[in-house]
Amino acid sequence: MKPKKSLGQNFLRDNEVLEKIIESADLKPTDLVVEIGPGEGVLSAKLKKKAGKLIMIEKDELLARNMARNFQFPISNFQIIFNDQNYKFENNSGIISGDILKINLPELITQNNFQKYKVVANIPYYITSPIIQLFLETEFPPTEMILMVQKEVAERICAQAGQMSILAVSVQYYAKPELLFYVNKKSFFPVPEVDSAVIRITPFQPATSSPALLLSKEKGVREFFRIVKAGFSAKRKTLINNLSASLKLDKKEVEEKLKKIGINSNQRAQELSVEDWKQIAMRIYE
Numbered sequence: 001m002k003p004k005k006s007l008g009q010n011f012l013r014d015n016e017v018l019e020k021i022i023e024s025a026d027l028k029p030t031d032l033v034v035e036i037g038p039g040e041g042v043l044s045a046k047l048k049k050k051a052g053k054l055i056m057i058e059k060d061e062l063l064a065r066n067m068a069r070n071f072q073f074p075i076s077n078f079q080i081i082f083n084d085q086n087y088k089f090e091n092n093s094g095i096i097s098g099d100i101l102k103i104n105l106p107e108l109i110t111q112n113n114f115q116k117y118k119v120v121a122n123i124p125y126y127i128t129s130p131i132i133q134l135f136l137e138t139e140f141p142p143t144e145m146i147l148m149v150q151k152e153v154a155e156r157i158c159a160q161a162g163q164m165s166i167l168a169v170s171v172q173y174y175a176k177p178e179l180l181f182y183v184n185k186k187s188f189f190p191v192p193e194v195d196s197a198v199i200r201i202t203p204f205q206p207a208t209s210s211p212a213l214l215l216s217k218e219k220g221v222r223e224f225f226r227i228v229k230a231g232f233s234a235k236r237k238t239l240i241n242n243l244s245a246s247l248k249l250d251k252k253e254v255e256e257k258l259k260k261i262g263i264n265s266n267q268r269a270q271e272l273s274v275e276d277w278k279q280i281a282m283r284i285y286e
Contacts, residue, residue: 010188010189010190010191010192011039011040011042011188011189012039012042012043012122012148012187012188013042013187013188013189014183014187014188017183017187017198018042018043018046019046020180020181020198021043021120021122021146021148021198022043022046022047022050024146024180024181024198024200025047025050025118025120025146027047027050027051027118027120028050028051028052029050029051029052030052031050031051031052031053031117031118032051032052032053032055032112032114032116032117032118033047033051033053033054033055033117033118033119033120034055034056034057034108034114034117034118034119034120034121034142035047035054035055035056035057035119035120035121036056036057036100036119036121036123036124036131037057037058037059037100037121037122037123037124038056038057038058038063038067038095038121039058039063039122040063041056041066041067043120043121043122044056044067047120048092048093051118052092053089053092053093053112054092054093054094055089055093055094055095055096055108055112056093056094056095056096057095057096057098057100057103058095058096058097058098059097059098059099059100060097061097064095064096064097065097067095068095086111087103087104087107087108087111087112088111088112089112096108100127100131100134101127101130101131101134105134105135105138105140106138106139106140109138109140110140114140116142116143117142117143118142118143118144118145118146119135119142119144119145119146119147120145120146120147121145121146121147121148122147122148123147123148123149125149125150125153125192125194128147128149128150128153129153129167129170132145132147132157132171132201133170135203136171136174136175136201136203137174141174141175141203142203143202143203143205144200144201144202144203145200145201145202145203146180146198146199146200147198147199147201148183148196148197148198149196149197149198149199150194150195150196150197151182151194151195151196151197152194153167154179154196154197154198154199155179155197156168157171157177157199157201158177158178158179158199160273161271161272161273161276162270162271163270164269164270164271164272164273165232165270166228166229166232169228169274169277170225171201172274173224173225173274173277174203174204175201175202175203175204176201176202176204177199177200177201177202178199178200178201178202179197179198179199180197180198180199180200181197181198182195182196182197183195183196183197183198220281223281223285224277224278224281226247227243227247227277227280227281227284228269228277229246230242230243230246230247231243231246231269231272231277231280232269232270233245233246235268235269235270236268237268238265238266238267238268239258239263239264239265239266239267239268239269239272240254240255240258240265240266242269243280243284247284249284257280257283257284258280258283260283261276261279261280261283263276263279263280
C-alpha cells in the first residue's frame with residue numbers, strides 16, 4: 001500500500017529495530033497491549049506472539065481492513081468505530097478503525113477488563129503530544145508506554161532541569177520518561193526527514209502527581225499548568241517577570257514566595273524541575 005502523507009504514515013521496515021522494541025516492552029503471556037497506528041502490522045505480528053491480548057487502533061480504514069484479513073480476525077472482532085461505544089473484544093486480538101483521539105478510551109479499557117495494560121506503538125509523529133497526554137490523563141493510565149517518536153521530541157520529553165520545556169513538564173508531572181535508543185530514518189519507508197527514538201514512559205502508580213494545593217484535584221492540576229505556562233510565556237524573560245506579568249501578581253510578592261522555597265527569581269523556566277514547579281504552585285495558592 002502507498003503510505004498516506006496526510007496521516008503521517010512512514011512504515012517501519014527494520015527487523016532489528018522491531019526486535020529491540022519488543023525486548024524493551026518485556027511482554028508476558030498475561031500482558032494486555034494497546035497499539036496505536038499499526039500500519040502494515042509488522043510490529044503487531046510480533047506483539048501478538050508475545051502478549052495475552054492485543055487491541056490495535058488504526059485511523060486508516062483500508063489499512064485496518066487489510067490488518068483484519070491478514071490476522072484472520074473473526075468478523076465479530078472487526079469493528080468500525082464511529083459513535084458506537086461497543087469496544088468489547090471476545091478473543092485475544094482485535095482492531096478498531098477509528099481516531100485514537102476521538103474514541104472513548106475509558107470505555108475501551110473497562111469493557112476489555114484492562115486493569116493493567118501497556119501501550120506499545122510507532123505513533124504518528126504529528127499527534128505525539130496529544131496521544132501521550134490522552135493516556136497519561138485518562139482515569140486508567142497504562143503501566144508503561146513504549147513509543148517510537150521523533151528524535152528531537154524524545155529528547156525534549158526526557159530533558160532534565162536546565163533544558164526543560166512545557167512538554168517535558170507535562171509528561172514528567174505524570175510519569176518517568178526514559179530515552180531507550182535512537183532509530184535511523186533509513187529504517188522507514190518512505191524515508192522521513194528526521195531520525196527517531198524509542199522512549200519508555202512509566203506513569204506514577206498510584207498517581208502521585210497532583211500538587212497539594214488547597215483546591216480540588218481537577219482544579220489543582222489545571223491551576224498547576226496555568227502557572228507552568230505563565231513561567232514559560234516568554235523564553236528570554238526571567239521567572240519573576242513571566243509569573244508576575246502573566247498571573248498579574250506584584251513582583252515583590254512573587255519574589256518573596258520564590259525566596260521561601262529557595263528559587264532564584266532571576267532564573268528562567270527551563271532551569272526548573274517538576275518538583276520546583278509544584279513548590280511554586282503551592283506557594284502561590286497557599
